[in-house]
Amino acid sequence: MVKKLQNCKSFGDFMNKKKILFIKWFPYDKRNEAIASSIGAKCFFVHSLKYRNKWNALLRYAFQFIKTLLILLKEKPKTIFVTNPPIFATATIAIFCGTYKADYIIDSHTGAFEPKWDFVKFLHKYLSRKAKISIITNNIYEKIYQNWGAKTFILSDLVVDIPKSDLKRKISMSEKFNIIVISSFAPDEPIEEILAAANQLSNVTFYVTGNFMQCKKELRDKKPKNVFFTGFLPDQEYFDLLHDCHSIMVLVDKDNTMQQGAYESLSVKKPMILSNWRVLREIYNKGTVFVENNEDSIKKGITLMIDQYNNYLKEIDTLYEERKNVWIGKCKFLMTLINS
8 A cells, every 4th residue: 555645734835846755664654654745745654554563574574565666657756755774665766866867865763673674684774875965863873873874864853733623522522631641652751651651640531542453452451541542643633632531641661762642742842751761861852841651750740830830831842942943953954965
């Protein structure tokens, strides 16, 4: 399946004439959509087979290799952004660019450095050196790429337009303090600790997004009464929840990880509760409570957020303006790079 997104915002017809594509081998990613729409690029999500696992990876990648080449041959782009991992998507783009004299830019995520990709690290290094530039999220990865001889550009967070609708809500906010917990129930999220903290905070209502069937059955069965699993929501319902809550929580066990939920929270100007990692503290240095991923720290962080909520609201407004200006500058740099 190939999903093409409409550009919601761009810098004009000039950039569209430059024939820019953004390709990711995945069903969907809001980050790609946001970057693509901001620079006037067409965004394609290329994937195959309903179920993704390591046993069918070779077959999936073969299908996606063919689908990607067909898109490129049809569009004939001059510049292609490609998400890594998997590095095989980048290799596909590099083959096209070498043949048709186009440029490629790698949008490299934290997952590219997971141990499972060590066997193709040589390819990662080679393709990074050949790329026009590699977009990375922090200076830890910048040093790695520069040691490889690759050019880098740090794009740590985005500020995007997240619309609010007047549609009737399927999920209504309570009269208590409402926190949206942005989750995918992935193994690196401290869901058990969040639920334990929630059980001690009867004055707070928690709305946990994502496919809760991924959550352990024993946790689902013992869910506190003030916690609601929303399930996977359509975009607009999800956006409306973000706008309607008091605060947004996004916790993760891995360091050096930029979180989509954090920039979504900033984009709707909601104070955040984030995991206490250095890279997050540097970017979200206002309007944010940082916690350790344990029950006691999460509970204390939420209490602090409630007690000083008005101060955090003012701070997040300030941070929004600061990061918005940074984001505009990053987009202009990418435009200049593409045009060079």
